[in-house]
Amino acid sequence: MRKLVCLSGIVCVTMLFFIAVSNVSSPNEVPLWSANVMDPQRNEKTFRILLVGDTGGIPILETTWAQRGVKETMALIANGKDVQMVLNMGDNIYFTGPTDEFDPRFETRFEAVYDSPSLQVKWLTIAGNHDHFGNVTAEIEYTKHSRKWYFPSLYYKQSEEFNGTRIDFIMIDTISLCGNTKDIQNAGFIEMLRNESHDPRGPANVSAAEEQWTWLETMLSQSSAQYLIVSGHYPMHSMSSHGPTECLRNRLDPLLKRYNVNAYFSGHDHSLQHFEYDGNEGHKIHYVVSGAASRADASTKHVKEFSKDNLKFNYPEKSWFSWSPVSQLGFRKGGFIYAEFGHESARLDFYDKNGKQLYATFIPTRRILTEFVTKSTVSPFVEI
Secondary structure: OHHHHHHHHHHHHHHHHHHHOOOOOHHHHHOOHHHHHHOHHHHOEEEEEEEEOOOOOOOOOOOOOOHHHHHHHHHHHHHHHHEEEEOOOOOOOOOOOOOOEEEEEEEHHHOOOOOHHOOEEEEEEEEOOHHHHHHHHHHEEEEEEEOEEOOOOOOOEEEEEEEEEEEEEEEEHHHHHHHOOOOOOOHHHHOOOOOOOOOOOOOHHHHHHHHHHHHHHHHHHOOOOOEEEEEEOOOOOOOOOOOOHHHHHHHHHHHHHHOOOEEEOOOOOOEEEEEEEOOOOEEEEEEEEEEEOOOOOOOHHHHHHOOOOEEEEEEOOOOOOOHHHHHOOOOOOOOOEEEEEOEEEEEEEEEOOOOOOOEEEEEEEOOHHHHHOOOOHHHHHOOO
């Protein structure tokens, strides 16, 4: 009987795999922009980025089927729009992060995957929970060995300016702030499997977390940028498998509202999502999840916690199964976001791996609260 059950399971998974593969089309079949539409004054008018998350691939195969499609479409859009930067939202090496800065997975999971000429730009990178399962310091050290991987510290600030309009990207480490999803570090794959998963229970190092909170508020209070973007791995809001992060709702969200932050970008849940909430005095804050670069999860586990007024978009759409090996192993869907910052507003376009535009939204420039822009006596950890 056990042999029959095992055989039936193998047959089912195999059938699901072939169904998934049969429905996959090449991103090259989808017409996108042509490079000849580029405006010679484009760098004075806009700043253009891609937003990706959870790019870490998969053991043995190194990359997933969905990831290859996402990468090809990223390269096409990056070429057509002359993308200047990529925001990489963590979980960079599945499932347990690197062992050291010379780990071969930096090559097989990142360099050899995103090798298209149009993707040879700065990748602002932060760590995810899976990166912290391994040696997260190795990811910081790897910055010295790569032309595009940029991860100078667990948290840092990067500013960009085009013709008088400035964007402050505040990159934070939400695992240090809120805790990890397993009680392991520098672990192997077997140890990771044996350890129980849980929601973040609080920082492992409270004093280090408080130092980062202080640094973060200093960066926010000092910013006079037209766009103030905070990025971390854990989502503030999510209707998918992992759901909202209470630690961020309690500590980060009040700061976003107080300093009129434009948006909070994240990954972690393997989906694309957009939420919009009221800030102060008519200001809107946009919460964006982009964690589908190598796999996509159709779970709607937490959808009832959000109203339609706040949850504007989610992908993939609900399926028969909230979880399946076909989706979680990256055999089917995936996606990413293209963002173009202008002098008055930023446009975000959500794409699936085949280049289909799923959704678009606009984020206006912020009203700068001059009463909060004061000189701080707190020394930042890293400021660039």
